[in-house]
Amino acid sequence: xxxxxxxxxxxxxxxxxxxxxxxxxxxxxxxxxxxxxxxxxxxxxxxxxxxxxxxxxxxxxxxxxxxxxxxxxxxxxxxxxxxxxxxxxxxxxxxxxxxxxxxxxxxxxxxxxxxxxxxxxxxxxxxxxxxxxxxxxxxxxxxxxxxxxxxxxxxxxxxxxxxxxxxxxxxxxxxxxxxxxxxxxxxxxxxxxxxxxxxxxxxxxxxxxxxxxxxxxxxxxxxxxxxxxxxxxxxxxxxxxxxxxxxxxxxxxxxxxxxxxxxxxxxxxxxxxxxxxxxxxxxxxxxxxxxxxxxxxxxxxxxxxxxxxxxxxxx
Amino acid sequence: xxxxxxxxxxxxxxxxxxxxxxxxxxxxxxxxxxxxxxxxxxxxxxxxxxxxxxxxxxxxxxxxxxxxxxxxxxxxxxxxxxxxxxxxxxxxxxxxxxxxxxxxxxxxxxxxxxxxxxxxxxxxxxxxxxxxxxxxxxxxxxxxxxxxxxxxxxxxxxxxxxxxxxxxxxxxxxxxxxxxxxxxxxxxxxxxxxxxxxxxxxxxxxxxxxxxxxxxxxxxxxxxxxxxxxxxxxxxxxxxxxxxxxxxxxxxxxxxxxxxxxxxxxxxx
Numbered sequence: 373x374x375x376x377x378x379x380x381x382x383x384x385x386x387x388x389x390x391x392x393x394x395x396x397x398x399x400x401x402x403x404x405x406x407x408x409x410x411x412x413x414x415x416x417x418x419x420x421x422x423x424x425x426x427x428x429x430x431x432x433x434x435x436x437x438x439x440x441x442x443x444x445x446x447x448x449x450x451x452x453x454x455x456x457x458x459x460x461x462x463x464x465x466x467x468x469x470x471x472x473x474x475x476x477x478x479x480x481x482x483x484x485x486x487x488x489x490x491x492x493x494x495x496x497x498x499x500x501x502x503x504x505x506x507x508x509x510x511x512x513x514x515x516x517x518x519x520x521x522x523x524x525x526x527x528x529x530x531x532x533x534x535x536x537x538x539x540x541x542x543x544x545x546x547x548x549x550x551x552x553x554x555x556x557x558x559x560x561x562x563x564x565x566x567x568x569x570x571x572x573x574x575x576x577x578x579x580x581x582x583x584x585x586x587x588x589x590x591x592x593x594x595x596x597x598x599x600x601x602x603x604x605x606x607x608x609x610x611x612x613x614x615x616x617x618x619x620x621x622x623x624x625x626x627x628x629x630x631x632x633x634x635x636x637x638x639x640x641x642x643x644x645x646x647x648x649x650x651x652x653x654x655x656x657x658x659x660x661x662x663x664x665x666x667x668x669x670x671x672x673x674x675x676x677x678x679x680x681x682x683x684x685x686x687x
Numbered sequence: 688x689x690x691x692x693x694x695x696x697x698x699x700x701x702x703x704x705x706x707x708x709x710x711x712x713x714x715x716x717x718x719x720x721x722x723x724x725x726x727x728x729x730x731x732x733x734x735x736x737x738x739x740x741x742x743x744x745x746x747x748x749x750x751x752x753x754x755x756x757x758x759x760x761x762x763x764x765x766x767x768x769x770x771x772x773x774x775x776x777x778x779x780x781x782x783x784x785x786x787x788x789x790x791x792x793x794x795x796x797x798x799x800x801x802x803x804x805x806x807x808x809x810x811x812x813x814x815x816x817x818x819x820x821x822x823x824x825x826x827x828x829x830x831x832x833x834x835x836x837x838x839x840x841x842x843x844x845x846x847x848x849x850x851x852x853x854x855x856x857x858x859x860x861x862x863x864x865x866x867x868x869x870x871x872x873x874x875x876x877x878x879x880x881x882x883x884x885x886x887x888x889x890x891x892x893x894x895x896x897x898x899x900x901x902x903x904x905x906x907x908x909x910x911x912x913x914x915x916x917x918x919x920x921x922x923x924x925x926x927x928x929x930x931x932x933x934x935x936x937x938x939x940x941x942x943x944x945x946x947x948x949x950x951x952x953x954x955x956x
Contacts, residue, residue: 428877428908431915432744435730435737442731486919488827489733593825594732 417475419482426483434484441476441490442596445497452503469502474511481518488526489593491519495532496588496600499540501675509540528591530554531564535584538571539675548572561587582608607671610649617647617655618663631661691779692787699791700798703757708795711749712802718745719810732822735814735830736918742807743838743914749803750796750846751873757795758853759865761788762950771955782947789854789943796846804839828920837928838917844935845911849873851942852906858950876908906938 416422426433448470477494481487497505499512513536520529534550537543551568554560563583570580582605589601624642625631634657637643646654653669665672703709722741726734762785765771774784808831815823815830828834852872856865882902886895910931913923 424878427874428912429744429748431740431918435733435740438733439726439729439737443729484915486915486921488919489731489825493731596731 414472414475414479417479419479422479423483430483434480434487434490437476437480437483438487438490441473441480442493444472444476445470449503470497470506473506474498474508474515477515478518481515481522485519485522488519488523488528491516491529492532492593492597495529495536496597499536500600501540509536512536512540525557527554527557527560527564530557531560531584531587534568534571535588538584539581542575544571544575563587578608578611603671604675606650607674610665610669610671611674613647613649614655614663614665617643621657621661621663625661631657632659633657689783691783692790695779695784695787696791696794699761699788700794703753703792703795706757708753708757709799709802711753712799712806715745715749715803716806719806723810723814732825735811735818735826738810738814739807739832739835739918740914742803742810743835743842743918746800746803746807746839747842747845747912747914750799750842751849753796753799754792754846754850755853755866755869755873757792758850759857759862759869761792761854762857763860763862763865766955775955781951785854785858785947785950786943789851789946792850792854793847796850797843800839800843800846804836807835828918832917832920834917834920834923837923838914841911841913841928841931844932845908848876848906848908848911848935848938848942851939851946855942855946855949858946859953872906873908876906877912878909879905879907880909907934911935 416425422433422437423430452469474494477490477498480490484490494515495512498515499505499507499509501507513533516529516533516536520526520533523529530550531554534547534554537550538547541547548568548571551564551571555564555568567580567583570577585601585604585608589598589605592598592601620642621631621637624637624640627640627642629640629642630636631642634643634646634654637657638645647663648654649665649669649671651670653666653671656664656666658664665674719738719742723734723738726737726741730737765774775781811830818830823830849869853865853869856868860868879902882898882905885898889895889898910927915921916923
């Protein structure tokens with residue numbers, strides 16, 4: 373009994389002392405706030421070196437770098453949303469956003485060359501322009517080619533490379549080549565073959581873009597990719613809706629109605645109400661009668677759409 | 688197996704249970720359960736893959752520490768405590784003592800690996816049950832993939848080799864030195880494939896001969912690591928597994944023969 377009492381007493385004293393230590397720490401932090409988290413840094417950048425250091429437990433190390441990569445991406449994106457993003461470099465060159473995203477994904481895939489999602493995540497968020505991504509389609513392609521070297525039968529990587537060329541670089545010949553290559557792999561979806569032909573013959577169009585984003589949404593393994601594809605599809609819908617509203621505005625202008633505000637157009641009977649985008653945010657109408665996506669819309673800014681290379685049908 | 692070998696092996700197992708070695712299983716289960724919750728918040732849909740990686744790696748790491756830190760004391764502890772005199776006074780051959788000790792620790796490791804495998808499958812079963820259907824579609828392999836058993840089996844074989852190394856050093860060296868030697872051989876064994884490629888960077892025939900010799904003599908442990916392949920659904924053929932097990936059995940046999948030879952020549956007067 374005595375021994376049990378002593379044990380209980382010791383536990384209570386230890387708990388009280390620990391609580392006291394926490395209280396003192398809180399008091400100290402109130403008087404002298406702890407320093408903010410240090411700048412992002414990556415001490416080891418060589419996949420080979422890290423692989424050696426892990427003594428064979430490289431898959432586990434890859435998981436840690438993967439967690440770090442998505443925390444890093446999410447953290448920087450949040451910071452850009454809360455604070456003023458860094459200014460563009462002189463001469464209008466793009467800012468270097470997410471500088472650690474590629475090294476982290478490169479390390480992840482060096483440690484675990486079969487880490488499928490790391491390649492696909494990289495292909496989207498490395499290529500996407502600032503502030504949503506690093507704006508480095510070249511690195512996205514490099515990462516995907518590395519994945520292809522590890523798994524030459526992955527048509528998804530070929531499709532993603534073609535997609536980067538199509539959507540971000542507007543290099544339709546390269547895109548078509550990659551779609552065609554992907555279409556020859558067993559298990560590849562049927563649409564890749566026709567996409568390759570369309571892209572080569574006509575360049576980009578909204579329907580092809582929609583097909584690709586729908587394919588990415590369908591094959592997305594994680595919510596981040598799926599949500600990004602959803603957002604892109606909504607942007608394409610918004611572009612369609614803008615075209616429709618613009619056609620209505622143009623018709624009203626041709627009929628002699630004033631087109632400087634939505635109220636004018638509604639009064640003239642050209643529109644039934646203020647047109648909105650897929651997120652229910654009203655479109656903007658500038659004084660010259662041009663319909664635009666609102667800067668307040670979650671879909672802003674609309675991406676530069678791939679353009680058709682052949683605008684008129686061949687005779 | 689002779690009767691004394693079985694008795695000694697069972698006693699080593701009982702002793703490890705008394706020494707609370709199996710408490711690591713509780714720690715393992717807590718780590719897995721805690722990780723399965725935390726990782727779900729951090730990994731953007733890769734929770735099942737990461738839990739598999741974590742569970743398989745933890746099985747290997749925990750097993751490694753048990754193999755080394757208990758293996759190095761199996762024989763040397765008896766010498767230090769002078770209980771070796773009582774043992775050798777009994778009708779037991781020295782080789783029976785070494786083999787019995789070894790098998791006892793291998794039994795402990797087998798129980799460890801088996802319980803860890805059950806715990807990992809239980810956590811994965813819960814995750815599969817709790818996961819929404821959309822998340823399941825993104826998994827490379829099913830959560831309860833039986834192929835993981837291959838990784839557990841080969842991890843166990845690797846640990847059995849490490850245990851044999853620890854027992855070998857334990858027959859003639861101090862525990863601290865034995866631990867250092869065993870860890871060094873473990874690391875060398877994980878990278879021994881590099882020795883094979885030395886002839887591409889070294890021109891000296893003597894050095895090449897030395898590295899080639901070391902390549903064949905040192906334990907080649909990296910082939911036992913099929914964890915990544917299994918998690919990603921890459922094929923691990925039955926022939927590969929059979930040859931790896933064959934290599935492990937022969938290498939362990941060689942180490943036990945060497946351990947017995949060294950231990951038989953030791954003078955305890």
